[in-house]
Every structure is written in C-alpha cells, then in structure tokens.
Amino acid sequence: MLDWLSQERAFIASVIIVILLITLLWSILVGLRQATYRAKDQVFGDPERTLGGWYWTLSGVSAILLLWFYFSWGVGRAFFPEAGNEMCQVAKVETAIAPIKAALPIDSRYFKSTELIVRNTEQLDVLESNFPEGVFSETEKEELLNIIVSSRKIIGIFSDQDNQSLESKLAIRDISQDLDELTDKLSKDYTKFNPSSEGLLQPNWGTTRIELPLLPITPKGVLFDDISKHAEVLSQKFLKLRNNSAAANSIIEATKQQIKRLKLSNEAADRSDEVLKERKHYIKAVERIFRRLDDGTIFPPQALDELNDSIKDFLRAIEGAKGNLRLVQAFFIPGAGVVKSKTQCTEQGSGRWLPKPTDVVAKFLLLANPNLENGGGYKGTTLFWWDWIEIADLVSFLIPDFLIDLLPGDYGVHSEQGLFVPNYKDKLQAFAQGDVYLGVIPMLDGHIWDSLFRVLVALALGIFLGVPLGIYMGISRFFKSFFDPIIELYRPVPPLAWAPLILTIFGIQDDGKIFLLFMVAFAIMVISARTGASGTQLSKIRASHSLGASNRQILRYVILPNALPEILTGIRIAIGVCWGTLVAAEMLAGTTGIGFIENVARTVSDYELIWVTILIMGLLGLAFDLLMRLIISRTIPWRGKG
Amino acid sequence: MRNLLVKSTAIAGSIIALSAASVSNAADSVNVAFFLEWASPNQISKVDKVYDEAMGVDVNWTDFSTGVQMTEAMLAGDIDISYSQGLSPFVTAIQQGHPLKMVAIAMEYEANDCFIRNGLGIDSSNASELEGKTVAVPLNTMADFAFRSYMSSLNVDTSTMTIVDQAPADGAKSLADGNVDMACIFGGNSSKAAGEVGTPIMTSQQKIDAGIGSFDVISVTEKFATENPDLLRTFLDVTDEANLAWEATDAQLAKVAADAGMSVEDTRRQMAGMIFMTEKQQMDKYFGPDGVAASAAAALGVVFSDSSDGAAIAKTIDSSFFD
Numbered sequence: 016m017l018d019w020l021s022q023e024r025a026f027i028a029s030v031i032i033v034i035l036l037i038t039l040l041w042s043i044l045v046g047l048r049q050a051t052y053r054a055k056d057q058v059f060g061d062p063e064r065t066l067g068g069w070y071w072t073l074s075g076v077s078a079i080l081l082l083w084f085y086f087s088w089g090v091g092r093a094f095f096p097e098a099g100n101e102m103c104q105v106a107k108v109e110t111a112i113a114p115i116k117a118a119l120p121i122d123s124r125y126f127k128s129t130e131l132i133v134r135n136t137e138q139l140d141v142l143e144s145n146f147p148e149g150v151f152s153e154t155e156k157e158e159l160l161n162i163i164v165s166s167r168k169i170i171g172i173f174s175d176q177d178n179q180s181l182e183s184k185l186a187i188r189d190i191s192q193d194l195d196e197l198t199d200k201l202s203k204d205y206t207k208f209n210p211s212s213e214g215l216l217q218p219n220w221g222t223t224r225i226e227l228p229l230l231p232i233t234p235k236g237v238l239f240d241d242i243s244k245h246a247e248v249l250s251q252k253f254l255k256l257r258n259n260s261a262a263a264n265s266i267i268e269a270t271k272q273q274i275k276r277l278k279l280s281n282e283a284a285d286r287s288d289e290v291l292k293e294r295k296h297y298i299k300a301v302e303r304i305f306r307r308l309d310d311g312t313i314f315p316p317q318a319l320d321e322l323n324d325s326i327k328d329f330l331r332a333i334e335g336a337k338g339n340l341r342l343v344q345a346f347f348i349p350g351a352g353v354v355k356s357k358t359q360c361t362e363q364g365s366g367r368w369l370p371k372p373t374d375v376v377a378k379f380l381l382l383a384n385p386n387l388e389n390g391g392g393y394k395g396t397t398l399f400w401w402d403w404i405e406i407a408d409l410v411s412f413l414i415p416d417f418l419i420d421l422l423p424g425d426y427g428v429h430s431e432q433g434l435f436v437p438n439y440k441d442k443l444q445a446f447a448q449g450d451v452y453l454g455v456i457p458m459l460d461g462h463i464w465d466s467l468f469r470v471l472v473a474l475a476l477g478i479f480l481g482v483p484l485g486i487y488m489g490i491s492r493f494f495k496s497f498f499d500p501i502i503e504l505y506r507p508v509p510p511l512a513w514a515p516l517i518l519t520i521f522g523i524q525d526d527g528k529i530f531l532l533f534m535v536a537f538a539i540m541v542i543s544a545r546t547g548a549s550g551t552q553l554s555k556i557r558a559s560h561s562l563g564a565s566n567r568q569i570l571r572y573v574i575l576p577n578a579l580p581e582i583l584t585g586i587r588i589a590i591g592v593c594w595g596t597l598v599a600a601e602m603l604a605g606t607t608g609i610g611f612i613e614n615v616a617r618t619v620s621d622y623e624l625i626w627v628t629i630l631i632m633g634l635l636g637l638a639f640d641l642l643m644r645l646i647i648s649r650t651i652p653w654r655g656k657g
Numbered sequence: 658m659r660n661l662l663v664k665s666t667a668i669a670g671s672i673i674a675l676s677a678a679s680v681s682n683a684a685d686s687v688n689v690a691f692f693l694e695w696a697s698p699n700q701i702s703k704v705d706k707v708y709d710e711a712m713g714v715d716v717n718w719t720d721f722s723t724g725v726q727m728t729e730a731m732l733a734g735d736i737d738i739s740y741s742q743g744l745s746p747f748v749t750a751i752q753q754g755h756p757l758k759m760v761a762i763a764m765e766y767e768a769n770d771c772f773i774r775n776g777l778g779i780d781s782s783n784a785s786e787l788e789g790k791t792v793a794v795p796l797n798t799m800a801d802f803a804f805r806s807y808m809s810s811l812n813v814d815t816s817t818m819t820i821v822d823q824a825p826a827d828g829a830k831s832l833a834d835g836n837v838d839m840a841c842i843f844g845g846n847s848s849k850a851a852g853e854v855g856t857p858i859m860t861s862q863q864k865i866d867a868g869i870g871s872f873d874v875i876s877v878t879e880k881f882a883t884e885n886p887d888l889l890r891t892f893l894d895v896t897d898e899a900n901l902a903w904e905a906t907d908a909q910l911a912k913v914a915a916d917a918g919m920s921v922e923d924t925r926r927q928m929a930g931m932i933f934m935t936e937k938q939q940m941d942k943y944f945g946p947d948g949v950a951a952s953a954a955a956a957l958g959v960v961f962s963d964s965s966d967g968a969a970i971a972k973t974i975d976s977s978f979f980d
Contacts, residue, residue, distance in 0.1 A: 110879075117884035130685075131887075134713040141710075224964045226754065303711055303894075307887060354756055356879060358969040361754035390963065394796075395816075515830060522836040523791070523821055604793070604831065605822030615822060618797040619749045619961050620725060 017380065021222055024373040029093035031373075032084055035077040042074040080372065088362060089371035091347035092220055097236070098343045099220045102353040103227045103360035104239035105340070108333060110355045111246035112326070115190075115253050119323050121330070128313045132170055138304050139163050142297075150293050155280065158273055159301060165270045166305050169263050173313040178260040183311075186256055187318055191325035193249055197242055198325070201332035205238035221374055227353065227360040238336065257311035258318075267309045274302050370623040375630065378623045385461075393462060394615070396607050402460035411449030419444045463631065465607040469600065470593045473529045477536025477589060482582055485544025489551075490574065498541075506538040511599045523604035531600045536589040543585025547578025580647075580654045587643045594636045686715035687881075687888055690727045690739040693720045696917040696924045697741060697764060698903035698933055699896045704916050707899070712891045725749070727876075731757060737881040738892060741873040745799050748957045751970050756879040758973045759950065761893055762939050763873040765932040768864055769800040770848060771807055771841040772855030774832055781859055784811040790838040791819040793828035799871055800825070802957050804841040807858055810867045826850075845927070872943075872953070882978070889978050893936070897980075900933040936979045944976035 020027065049070065057064050084090050091098055118127040143163050151159065172178045214230035221227075231240040277298050281291065334341065344352065350364020361367065370378075384391030385400040392398060422440055429435040437445070445451055487494040510531050521527030551574050559573050601610030609628050616624035647654070691703075702708055708716040719736065721727050724746030730736040732755055741763035750757050771792075773779050779786045787808075794804050808815050823831060825847035828840035833854045842851045864870065875893070882889055903909065905928065907921075914924035934942070943950040951974055955967025 110883075113880070113883045134685075138710070138713045224752075224962070299898075300710065303891070304713075307891075312887070356751075356754050356756035357758065357973045358751070358966075359754040361756075515827070518827055518830055518836075519834055522834065523793075523823075523831055602824070603827065604836075605796070606819065611822060615796045618725075618795075620728075620753065 021377055022219055024222065024371075024377060025092050025096040025219065028084065028089055028371070028373045032081070032090055032093055035081050035084070039074050039077040039081065042070040042077070045070040046074060083369070083372055085347075086349055086365040087369040087371040087374075088348050088350075088366040089373065091343065092371065095343045095347065096220060097233045098340060098348065099227045099353065099360075099362070100232050101236045101239070101337075101340050102344065102348070103229065103355060104231050104236040104243065105333065105337060106353045106355035106360055107243035108239050108246055111243045111250055112329070114250045115322070115326060118253070119319060119326060121323075121326065126314075126316055126319065128174075128316070128319070131307075131313055132174065135304055135308060136167070136170065139166055142300055142304070147293050147297055150290050150297070155277065158277060159297070162270055162273055162301055162305060165266050166301075166308055168266055169305075169308050170313060172260055172263045172266070173258050173308075173311065174315050176315040176317045178262045179315060179318055180259040180261065183257065183259050184318065186252070187314075187322055190249055190253055190256075191322040193245070194322070194325040194329050197245055197249075198329045198332040201238070201242060201329070201336040205234050205336070208234040208237035208241075210234070210237050221371065222377075225359050226362060229360060235336070235338070235340070239333075258314050259311060263311070270305060270309075274298070274305065368622050370626055374623060375626050379627050379630075382627065393612050396465075397461040399459070399461040399463040401457050403455040404458040404460075405449065405455055406453040407446075407449040407451050410453065411447060414447045416444070416447055419447050462607050462609055462612060463635075466597055466601070466609045467635070469525060469528050469532060469608070470590075470597060473532030474536050474586075474589060474593055476529075476533045477540050478586060481537045481540025482544045485541040485546075485582075486548040486570070486574065486578060488541065488545040489548025489578070490570075495545075502538060502541055505534070506542075510535055510596045514599065514603055518603050523606075527603055528600040528608075531603070532593050532596055535592050535596050539589040539592065540582070540585050543581045543588070544578055547581030548574050550581070551577040576651075580651050583643065583647050583651065587640060587647075590639045590643065591636055594632050594639075597632065686717055687712060687738065687885075687892070688717045688719065688736045689892075690719055690721050690730060690736045690742070692722075692741055693918045695741060696913045696919065696928050697931075698909070698913065699740070699899040700913045700916040701902075701909060702895050702899040704912055708892065708895050711895050712888050714888065728755065728757070731755075731876070731878050734878075734880075737878060737885075738889070739876045740896075742876045743799060743873055744871070744954065744957060745797070745802065745961075747874055747876050748954050748970060749961060750876075751954075751973050752958060752962060752965060757876050758879055758882060758975045759874045759876050759954075760882065760889065760975055760978045761875040761896070761936075762934060762943050762950065763875050765870060765872045765934060766930050767861055768803040768806065768869045768871045769841060769843040770851075770857040770859075771800075771804055771839055772829075772832060772848075772851040773839045773858055774835065774837075774855050777838055779838075780856065781811060781863060784808075784813050784858065787813050787839060788817040791821060791836070793821045793823040793831050793837040793840040795824055795828065795841070795843070796820075796822045797961055798843065799957075800841040800843045802960050803869065803871070805960055806867075806869045806956075810869065811858075845923075872949075874950075882975070886978065890980060893978055894980050897936050901935060903933060905929075940976060940979065944974065948974075950974050 046068070049068075053064075081090075084093070088099075116122060120126055123130075143160065146156065146160070210232050211230065214228070214232050217228035217230055217232065219228070231237045281294055281298070286294070337344075348366070350362070350366050352363060353360050354363050379398075381391065382393055382398045385397045387395060387397065419440060422443065424438070424440050426444070427435060427438045427441050484494070484498065488498055489495070513531060513534065517527045517531055521530055555573050555577070556569060559569050564572070597608070598610035598613055601608040602614050605611035605614055609631050613625060613628040616628065689708075691700075703716075703718055706716075719730070721730070724739075724743040727736060727739040727742050728746055728750040731739060747757065747759060773787075777786075784807075792804070794801050805815065807813075821831075821837060823837075823840070825842045825844050828837070828842055829847045829850040831837045832840040832851050839858070840851055840855065842848050859867065859869070875896070877889060905925070910921050910924055910928075913928070914921045917924060919927070942948065951967070951971040954970045954974070955965070958965030958967060958970050
C-alpha cells in the first residue's frame with residue numbers, strides 16, 4: 016500500500032491539486048457572497064466581524080498549498096510526470112556541447128580565441144615592459160625578448176586563415192557537418208523511437224534519493240539522449256582539435272630550444288639566491304604564455320564561422336524539438352530548469368530547496384515508520400511510537416545511590432575461588448541502580464514525544480510558578496519591587512546566550528533543555544499575569560471590599576478573573592516561543608527531538624528533512640494554539656464584551 | 658538648482674550604466690573562495706598577485722566561513738573555484754547532484770581528535786571499555802567521520818554508546834564537566850580546551866598507521882572546468898609552485914599570517930600540522946588506482962546517508978587538470 020502510494024505520488028498530487036483548485040475557487044465565491052450579505056449590518060472595527068469565516072480559512076490554506084505545489088514543481092510533476100525526464104535529456108545535450116559553445120561567441124560576446132589573444136598579448140606587453148634589469152646578460156635579454164616577439168608571431172600566424180593547415184580545416188568542417196546531421200535528426204519524426212526496458216524500469220521522478228531518472232522514458236527523451244551521445248563525441252573531437260600550421264611549427268620548435276637553453280644557463284654560473292629567483296620567475300612567466308600559445312588553440316575567426324552557424328542551427332533545432340516541453344517549462348516549472356551533473360540530473364531554482372508536498376509527506380511516513388531495522392525513525396529513534404521501559408529504571412531514577420552507601424556494613428568482595436556472593440547491601444545497591452527485573456510498562460517513545468515532553472514540562476512549570484508571582488507583583492509592593500529587577504534583567508537575553516551556562520550547570524540530560532524553555536515561558540507568564548492583575552478596575556476591588564470580601568476572596572473572585580484574559584494570551588504566546596526555542600535547546604546536547612533532527616539535517620542541507628521538521632513544529636504549535644483558543648472561548652467568554 | 662538636478666541625474670545614470678557594463682565584462686575574471694584563519698602557502702601567490710599575472714585575468718578572492726556556503730556560492734555562479742573546501746561539504750554537494758568536481762587536494766592534515774576524559778583509564782589499548790559510555794560528537798561533520806574511523810579501527814561497537822550531538826565548544830565543556838566520557842572536537846580553541854581535561858584516543862603516529870587522516874579539496878564548478886580548462890590548469894600550476902616554494906621561513910610565514918588574519922605563531926603551529934603535496938604526490942596517493950580521494954569520499958558518504966553511492970561520488974573526481 017505504502018509502496019503503491021509512493022510510486023503513484025505524481026497521480027495523487029494531481030488529484031489533490033484539482034481538489035485544492037476547486038476548493039479555492041468555491042471558497043472565494045462563498046466568501047464573496049457572504050461578504051455582500053453582511054456588508055450593511057456590521058460596523059467597521061466590530062470584533063463580531065471576525066467571527067466565523069471558515070471559507071476564508073479554506074481559501075487561505077488551499078492558496079498556500081497551491082503555491083507550495085507550484086514552486087516546488089509539484090504541479091509540473093503531477094500533470095507532466097515525464098517532463099522532468101525529458102528536461103534531463105535536454106540538459107544532457109546542453110552539457111555535451113558546452114565545450115564547443117564555450118569556444119564560440121554564443122553565451123559570451125567574443126570568440127574564445129579572441130579572448131585568449133587579448134589576454135596573452137596584454138601579458139606579453141606587461142612582461143616586455145617589466146623586464147628585470149641587471150639579472151640577465153645582454154645576449155640573454157635579447158633571447159628573452161626574442162621569445163616574446165616569437166610568441167606574438169605565433170598569435171599572428173594562428174590568426175591568419177591562409178596559414179591554417181588543410182588537415183585542421185577539414186577537421187573543423189567534419190565537426191560542423193556532423194553537427195548539421197544532428198540538426199537534421201532533431202527535426203525528424205522521433206515517435207518511432209522506443210525507450211529501453213531498462214529506462215522504463217527506473218523509479219519514478221522523485222521516489223528515490225536520486226531525483227530525476229537518468230535514462231530516457233519517452234520517445235522524445237530517447238531522441239535527445241541519442242543526440243547527446245553523438246554531441247559528446249563531437250565535443251571530444253573538438254577539444255582535441257589543434258590549429259596546425261607549418262609556419263608556426265618551426266618557430267615553436269626554435270623557441271622551445273631557446274627556453275631550454277635559458278633554463279640550463281640558470282644552473283651554470285653561480286648567482287645569488289635573489290637573482291636566481293628572479294631569473295627563474297621571469298623565464299617561467301615567459302614560458303607559461305608561450306606554452307599556452309604553442310598548443311594551437313587559437314583559430315582564425317573565419318575558420319570557426321561555419322561551425323558557429325552549425326551550432327546556432329543546432330541550438331535552434333533543440334528548441335524546436337522540445338515542442339510542447341517549452342510551454343510546460345515556461346508555465347509549470349519555475350526556476351532555472353534541470354542541470355545535468357556528472358552523475359545525476361537535479362532540479363534547480365525553487366525546485367531544489369523546496370521539496371514537493373507529496374515528497375515531504377513520503378519522507379514523514381518514512382520517519383514515522385517504527386521499524387528501526389528497516390530504515391524507519393531517525394538516528395536510531397522512532398518519530399512517535401511507544402516502547403517498553405523497565406520499572407527498575409524508574410526506581411533507580413527515584414532512589415539516589417548514596418542512600419545505600421549510608422547503610423551499615425561493607426560491599427562484598429570476590430572470594431579466593433573467584434566467586435562473588437552478593438550480600439544484602441550489594442542487592443540493595445543493584446535495586447537502586449536498576450539492575451533488577453521488576454516488569455515493564457509501556458511508555459511513549461520517539462522524537463516528537465521527547466520534544467513534546469520538554470515543551471509541556473517547561474510550560475507547566477512556567478505557568479505554575481510564573482502566574483502566582485506575576486499576580487503578586489501586580490498587587491504587592493514588596494513582590495513588585497523585589498522581583499522586578501531580576502525578571503527584567505534576564506528577560507531580554509536571548510535563550511541561546513544562556514546555552515553554555517546551562518550546559519555546565521545542568522549537564523546534557525533533559526533538565527537543562529527544560530530549564531532553557533522554562534526561562535522563556537516563565538518571563539512571559541510573569542509579565543502577562545502582572546499586567547492582568549494590575550489592570551483590575553479599582554472600583555471592582557473597592558466594591559467587593561465594602562461588601563465584606565476577605566483578601567483571599569478579592570484575589571480569587573475579582574483579581575484572578577480580571578487577569579485571566581491576559582494570562583491565557585500569555586500562555587498562547589509562551590507556547591509559540593517555546594516551540595521556537597526548542598531548536599536552540601536541543602542544540603545544547605542533541606540526542607532526540609525535532610530540534611535535534613533539524614540541527615543534523617542542516618549540516619548536510621537535507622531540504623526534505625528540514626521541511627518535515629518545520630512542518631511538524633508548525634503543526635504542533637498550531638494544534639496547541641487551537642486548543643488554547645477553545646479554552647479561551649470556554650473560560651473567558653466575556654472578553655471584549657465589557 | 659534645476660540644472661543641478663539634471664546633472665546629478667545624468668551622472669547617476671551614467672554610473673549605473675558603467676557598473677552594468679563592468680558586470681557584463683566579469684567573464685574576464687575568476688572568483689575563488691577561501692577560508693580565513695586557514696593558512697596555506699599559496700596565500701603568498703595570492704598577495705603577490707602571481708595568480709592574476711599567470712592566468713592573465715583578475716582573480717577575486719572571497720572568504721567564506723563554511724564549506725556549505727562555498728557550495729551555495731558556486732551553485733549561484735558567484736564562485737568558480739573553491740580552495741580548501743572541506744571533504745564533507747563537497748561530498749554532501751555531490752550526493753545532492755550538484756555539478757561540482759574535485760580537481761586537486763589542497764592540503765592534508767591530521768584527523769580531528771576524540772578526547773577521552775582523563776581519569777577513566779581508557780586509551781587505544783582498552784578502547785572497548787568505551788562501550789556503554791556517552792560520547793559528544795558534532796554529527797555529520799569530519800569529526801563524526803573521524804570518530805567512526807577510530808571506533809571501527811579499534812573494534813568498538815558504536816551502537817552501545819550514547820551519542821550526543823554537540824558543537825565542538827559545547828562538547829569540550831561537557832567533557833570538562835564530566836557529562837560525557839569522550840568528546841570529538843574540531844577547531845583550535847575547542848581542541849585546546851578538551852586537551853586540558855582529556856587525551857586524544859590516538860597519537861599522531863597511530864593515526865598515520867591506521868590510515869586515518871583528513872584533507873581539504875580544491876573543487877570547481879563543472880561549467881568553469883569545461884569552459885576554461887586553461888585557466889584552471891594555470892591555477893593548479895601556480896598553486897603547485899607555491900607549495901614547492903614553501904620553506905616556512907619567517908618572511909613567508911609573516912606574509913601568510915597577515916593574509917590569513919592570524920598571529921605568526923598560530924600560523925606556524927597550524928601549518929606544521931598540514932602537508933601540502935606536490936602534484937605528483939597527489940597523483941600517487943590520492944588520484945591513482947585505489948586512490949584515497951575516492952575511497953575516503955565514499956566512506957564519508959555512507960556516514961551521511963545510508964543510500965550513498967560511492968561509485969557515483971568517484972565519478973566527480975577529476976585529476977586531468979594537473980600539468
């Protein structure tokens with residue numbers, strides 16, 4: 016079942032997208048109609064106006080999901096599941112002819128040869144004008160300058176079409192003719208091509224770690240794949256192409272000899288290190304330019320004209336052969352298209368860093384699989400599951416070891432026969448350390464539960480300690496003045512700044528993480544409870560006092576209900592901030608938790624995993640907030656109606 | 658007044674036009690990424706503009722703080738060559754199918770240390786006692802890789818350990834506090850702190866004997882390698898020359914230290930632990946048949962992902978740009 020779902024995710028996505036589109040349009044229609052109904056009977060600013068409106072929620076959710084589908088290429092994959100594969104084949108062709116294109120003014124403004132000539136001539140000029148005086152003898156200087164002159168000559172010879180050897184002319188012509196053949200092939204009918212069975216057996220787009228299947232799966236893809244193989248051969252041929260000319264060869268040979276002589280003369284006489292270094296450096300610089308020129312990669316522009324035209328035709332033919340793929344790419348696949356690297360094809364642009372919604376769900380299901388042996392869970396822990404835990408472990412947690420140390424008597428030692436018989440103290444010690452079997456109980460286990468546990472405990476502590484303190488700060492001079500500086504001093508400090516301290520004080524167990532979250536929640540709860548308590552109307556307090564209410568009763572029946580709206584809003588904010596701080600808390604010493612997954616995923620830029628953790632945290636935060644809204648509407652229905 | 662406005666608008670317009678023009682001419686320059694506080698001999702060539710001179714183009718050096726950022730910049734087309742990118746960000750990039758290739762080894766250095774807390778009485782001879790203990794490891798980094806290499810070389814079963822994901826600074830602190838029994842660390846300051854309270858599980862010699870080491874690579878975009886093989890070749894050539902000319906003299910160290918942003922003493926210490934190999938040495942050790950480059954990259958890939966394909970990573974290693 017899961018496998019089928021995984022294989023057919025493109026189809027499933029297409030159904031979801033259609034449903035989302037219908038939902039979006041329908042909810043907007045409903046919303047607009049409702050808006051016209053009510054336009055006249057509500058005053059602007061009336062809070063009643065925000066009640067209801069589920070249709071706008073629906074349109075908001077479907078709009079964001081549709082945007083996600085679109086920019087993650089989910090729409091493209093859903094309706095054109097073969098487009099990615101075809102784009103990969105086109106990318107293969109583009110990669111294959113890249114070396115030829117790079118030599119021609121196609122993506123750049125100049126021929127590669129022109130650039131080479133300009134660059135090397137400039138360097139020759141610089142070398143000539145910066146000739147080091149007093150390092151070389153007169154004859155050597157003449158010789159070196161001669162090499163520079165020869166280098167310029169070589170450039171001149173290579174740039175003149177008349178000097179080009181027939182052999183190299185023919186080779187270029189060969190390549191452009193072969194390219195023309197490929198161009199012809201591109202414009203012919205490709206429907207008779209059949210993808211190989213191996214290609215058809217590949218997993219679908221995005222179902223494995225390798226995003227796009229490499230082998231072609233459509234007739235059009237087969238065409239491009241075939242073209243790319245031929246183009247690859249042509250590129251190799253082109254890279255080996257040299258501008259041979261008899262005129263240049265003799266100069267090159269002579270210059271090589273000159274350089275060799277100069278290098279030999281370095282070793283002959285004894286010179287100071289400084290001079291030798293300078294000589295070597297200059298000769299090396301001259302040689303470097305010469306060697307760049309002597310391999311014949313400079314061609315006269317006319318020699319490449321034909322090839323240039325062929326390539327341009329070829330590129331045009333590729334665009335033509337793409338056919339409707341061009342439209343698909345323009346409308347459904349935003350971003351920079353597909354790039355073929357050495358081993359695989361990958362999505363570029365938003366498709367790269369924004370995984371498709373269906374892929375995120377698939378990744379989530381993979382993590383949620385409790386079968387750790389079969390690749391479920393993450394780093395050896397399930398996502399949300401349960402496990403048997405030994406009662407003995409709980410006991411050992413509750414009984415400190417040193418209690419047993421205080422008992423009279425000594426711990427046992429092994430006997431002469433090498434036997435160890437535990438005495439009563441050893442047995443108690445084993446009990447306190449959890450080394451006995453007391454049965455097992457089921458317990459929630461997994462990354463989500465661990466994070467949830469930390470957040471909930473911190474929140475509970477924050478509420479139970481923060482609210483009373485806040486209320487007393489709102490009504491008592493001592494509490495307000497005494498605690499104000501402490502709370503206000505630590506409140507603005509970001510939790511991450513506490514991290515090193517907390518690590519040292521609490522260690523690497525859960526208590527440190529919980530304390531970090533608690534500090535965040537506590538400050539918020541204190542402030543909100545204090546604001547709520549101090550905002551109580553004086554007339555209400557005086558009225559209850561004159562009616563004979565005790566201090567306790569005033570607190571319980573007047574101040575607390577008055578502070579409740581602020582407190583509940585504080586809890587809502589605290590929940591959000593706690594989830595937000597979780598990543599920092601679990602960075603302290605990560606063993607489990609959603610923040611831990613996100614921290615590890617970040618180091619290898621695993622975008623799918625990062626999005627899974629973002630969504631889990633977002634959805635859990637949302638669930639808590641919905642719960643709080645329910646509580647708010649039940650406990651303080653009078654809010655905003657006074 | 659009005660005249661002034663017209664003039665300034667015209668000037669602003671022409672400035673914009675000029676800057677646009679200079680951007681489109683940027684094909685005439687090569688952009689190289691490097692790390693500050695990570696010294697190498699070729700920084701002398703960098704400062705002396707030997708690269709610019711030899712390649713005949715402007716070579717712009719940009720410093721980065723992580724290898725992952727280098728990858729991102731290369732994908733965005735802002736960087737052509739990354740000098741001394743760590744092996745782990747490179748392998749990560751390849752696993753995600755990014756069009757990069759490894760063309761040379763920048764430097765070889767000792768593997769990151771795992772420090773065992775003093776007083777536990779555990780060293781490499783009785784390392785199996787580490788089973789059941791708690792270890793701080795920055796997961797998915799070279800230190801993680803080193804940790805797994807040590808454990809497999811010493812036959813310790815990692816599944817029995819409690820592995821805690823901690824940044825090096827935190828790991829060192831936890832080791833000092835006694836919360837963990839071993840901490841795997843990278844970075845100078847954290848290593849120093851961990852060394853105060855712990856002892857490396859292997860000495861330098863033991864690491865060499867066990868074949869556990871680290872290296873940084875020179876990576877390039879496939880686009881740059883295809884379009885400008887001559888520039889790449891010259892770049893590697895100049896780097897090789899700089900490595901050959903390195904004698905760690907005071908003058909050289911001072912120059913490198915100034916460029917790396919470190920004190921001369923720290924630079925000397927850091928560079929003493931690094932090996933800058935000649936092209937021939939690299940060919941023999943790293944890029945030959947059964948070369949270390951491919952095997953280490955494959956082994957590292959498995960640490961990051963169970964479904965890693967070593968053969969695919971090996972295809973992105975290309976030593977054909979050596980002269």
